[in-house]
Each structure stands twice: as C-alpha cells, then as structure tokens.
Amino acid sequence: MSTTVQPVIKCESVYKIFGENAGKVLKKSGGKVDAESLLEAGCVIGVNNASFDVHKGEMLVVMGLSGSGKSTLLRCISRLIETTAGDIFIDGEDLLAMNEKELINIRRNKMGMVFQSFALLPHKTVLENIALPLQVKGISTKDSMERAMTMVNLVELTGCENSFPRQLSGGQQQRVGIARSLAVEPDIWFLDEPFSALDPLIRREMQDEFLRLQSVLHKTILFVTHDFDEALRLADRIAIMKDGIIEQIDTPANIVLNPATEYIAKFTRGVPRARVLSCKTVMAQYDASADMSDIRVSQNAIIETIAERVLSEQKTVAVTDEQDEIVGVLNSKIIIQVLFGEANDIPVNDTAVSQA
Numbered sequence: 001m002s003t004t005v006q007p008v009i010k011c012e013s014v015y016k017i018f019g020e021n022a023g024k025v026l027k028k029s030g031g032k033v034d035a036e037s038l039l040e041a042g043c044v045i046g047v048n049n050a051s052f053d054v055h056k057g058e059m060l061v062v063m064g065l066s067g068s069g070k071s072t073l074l075r076c077i078s079r080l081i082e083t084t085a086g087d088i089f090i091d092g093e094d095l096l097a098m099n100e101k102e103l104i105n106i107r108r109n110k111m112g113m114v115f116q117s118f119a120l121l122p123h124k125t126v127l128e129n130i131a132l133p134l135q136v137k138g139i140s141t142k143d144s145m146e147r148a149m150t151m152v153n154l155v156e157l158t159g160c161e162n163s164f165p166r167q168l169s170g171g172q173q174q175r176v177g178i179a180r181s182l183a184v185e186p187d188i189w190f191l192d193e194p195f196s197a198l199d200p201l202i203r204r205e206m207q208d209e210f211l212r213l214q215s216v217l218h219k220t221i222l223f224v225t226h227d228f229d230e231a232l233r234l235a236d237r238i239a240i241m242k243d244g245i246i247e248q249i250d251t252p253a254n255i256v257l258n259p260a261t262e263y264i265a266k267f268t269r270g271v272p273r274a275r276v277l278s279c280k281t282v283m284a285q286y287d288a289s290a291d292m293s294d295i296r297v298s299q300n301a302i303i304e305t306i307a308e309r310v311l312s313e314q315k316t317v318a319v320t321d322e323q324d325e326i327v328g329v330l331n332s333k334i335i336i337q338v339l340f341g342e343a344n345d346i347p348v349n350d351t352a353v354s355q356a
C-alpha cells in the first residue's frame with residue numbers, strides 16, 4: 001500500500017564526500033567509492049549511496065557508531081550541508097533545486113530540529129525560548145506566548161514556564177528544546193542524538209515521553225542515535241549505517257530476526273526477541289468457539305510488555321486492533337516459544353513483520 005503513496009522524504013543515491021576534489025573523485029569512481037581510494041585523493045566519505053523513503057507519520061531511526069555518517073545524512077536531508085551527488089525530495093519537491101528563500105521557508109514551516117546540546121538561550125525564560133521561533137515567523141508576542149504555553153503543557157513542564165534554563169535539569173532542558181521545535185508545528189522532525197547527554201534513567205523517561213508525544217502528533221521523524229537499544233525502542237524502521245553506507249533498513253523485528261550482515265548481527269546478538277516482536281507478528285488465528293479470557297491485548301503491543309499477563313491466564317487471550325475488533329489470539333504456548341524457543345520455532349506472521 002505504502003508504495004503508491006508519495007513519501008514525505010525520498011533519498012536517491014545520496015553521496016556526501018568531504019574534500020576539495022569530492023565531485024571529481026566520485027565521477028571517476030562511477031559511484032563505487034571506497035574509503036581507501038578517497039583517502040588517497042584527500043577526501044573523506046560521509047554518506048555513500050543512500051537510497052530510502054520515509055513515509056508520513058513514520059519514525060525512521062538512523063543508527064550507527066561514531067563516524068558512520070548519521071549526522072551527515074541528516075544534515076544533507078535538512079540541507080544544512082550540500083550533497084556531493086544524488087537527489088532528495090521533500091513531499092515530492094526537489095530539495096536540492098530550491099533557492100535560499102525557498103529553503104528558509106521550508107525550514108521555518110516544515111522542519112523542526114532538536115540537537116543533543118539543547119541550544120537554549122540562557123537569558124530567556126522557558127516560555128520565551130519556546131516562543132522565539134514563532135516570533136521569527138512574525139507571530140505577535142501575545143499569540144506566540146499563548147502557543148508557547150500550550151507547548152509547555154504538551155511536554156509536561158507546566159509550572160516551569162518562567163524558569164531560566166540553568167534552573168532546570170538536563171531532561172527538563174531537553175523538553176524545552178522539544179517544545180520549541182514543535183511550536184511551529186513542523187511536518188518533519190529531525191532529532192540528532194537528543195537524549196545522549198542525559199543519564200540513563202532520565203533518558204528512558206524521555207524516550208517514553210517522546211513515544212507518547214509521537215502517538216498524539218504522528219510526525220514524520222528522522223531520529224539519529226548511536227544506541228541500538230534506543231533505536232529498538234523508538235523506531236518504526238531502523239537504518240543501520242557503517243562507513244557512510246546504510247547496511248540494512250528494516251523494522252526492528254526484521255533486523256533482530258534477520259540481520260543482513262555479520263556487522264549487524266553483532267548488534268542484534270543477545271537482543272531478546274520478546275523485546276521486538278509485537279502481538280500481531282506471533283498471534284494465532286481466532287476461533288470463535290474457543291474459551292476466551294476477559295483480557296485483551298493490542299496487536300501492536302510488544303510481547304515483553306504483555307508476556308506476564310498472558311502467562312498468568314489459563315484461557316486464550318484476544319488480540320485486538322485499533323477498533324477493538326479481535327484479529328487473533330495469544331496463549332501461554334506461543335509466549336513461551338517467543339521467550340525460550342529457538343528462532344525457527346516461532347510462528348512469525350511474515351507479512352505482519354514486514355509491515356510492522
């Protein structure tokens with residue numbers, strides 16, 4: 001279905017090579033660049049032949065170790081840097097053909113950005129920081145302050161609106177950063193390691209908060225992280241990068257069940273399948289005559305979060321869709337297979353995995 005819908009972001013053979021002769025070197029290579037020959041030419045590869053789409057309301061997490069090219073890819077797509085070759089389309093419009101005025105316009109109205117460093121102005125209050133991008137757009141002080149207050153409530157910082165950044169914890173400061181980037185109601189949200197500066201507990205809290213926001217806002221998101229666990233928790237799909245190349249792009253479940261390369265398998269080894277498989281991917285067919293439990297679980301719930309409830313039930317548990325219709329069932333046997341069985345024992349519904 002998604003193949004016929006125009007993607008919000010489309011990248012086609014995007015290259016970013018740093019260095020004076022980047023264009024020439026790429027042309028000579030016919031698109032098949034390798035790090036060694038680049039180095040000889042005094043160049044460094046940032047992004048190497050990236051092609052992918054991001055659809056409306058989807059969260060694509062770009063994951064990779066330091067220097068793998070994540071930030072460079074994000075900067076190409078927000079056109080903070082110029083690509084060496086390739087095409088990028090935003091809602092079907094050719095991003096690389098846009099002039100300065102069109103770029104400012106698209107950045108102000110369509111794109112929101114959040115960085116690791118929070119980048120708040122220290123002498124302005126929370127409310128003033130959040131209102132700033134609205135005032136840059138020419139919205140009156142009164143209206144922008146009102147809208148900023150709505151954002152303060154949205155990110156659950158009510159009561160902190162008149163505080164200065166230094167009076168807030170790291171997690172609270174990043175909430176301000178998030179609120180500020182959301183104030184202009186961007187369609188596309190770029191987040192570059194937004195939680196990396198936070199300690200692990202706060203980081204997890206912020207991930208939950210972020211998932212809550214996304215379940216309400218349905219933004220199209222490009223989220224950069226070097227943390228595989230964070231990618232698994234947040235992503236609809238993950239793009240794993242190495243040396244500028246996207247090694248695999250797929251749902252968390254498919255990446256864990258079918259790592260495309262040995263490099264990716266190193267990340268996925270040891271990841272419990274119950275953490276990535278949803279009810280939809282392992283449920284069995286519903287039989288109306290079966291003796292059913294009163295418990296119902298959502299088809300999108302991750303097995304880890306519902307395992308105990310199903311295991312404590314004698315009867316079969318119904319799996320429901322968004323309309324609360326029964327679409328399948330789970331029982332202790334299936335849950336035990338997911339938790340303790342061999343990979344091949346799990347009756348994974350393939351279509352559900354690839355569309356998860």
Ligand SMILES: Nc1ncnc2c1ncn2[C@@H]1O[C@H](COP(=O)(O)OP(=O)(O)OP(=O)(O)O)[C@@H](O)[C@H]1O
Nearest residue numbers: 018044045046065066067068069070071072073226
């Ligand atoms: N302005 C630049 N000039 C030259 N090389 C650069 C520049 N920016 C990035 N690079 C190189 O491009 C490669 C990819 O860098 P990038 O910052 O995109 O990686 P990353 O995956 O985001 O890493 P990190 O997690 O450390 O931020 C690295 O080898 C880096 O040294």
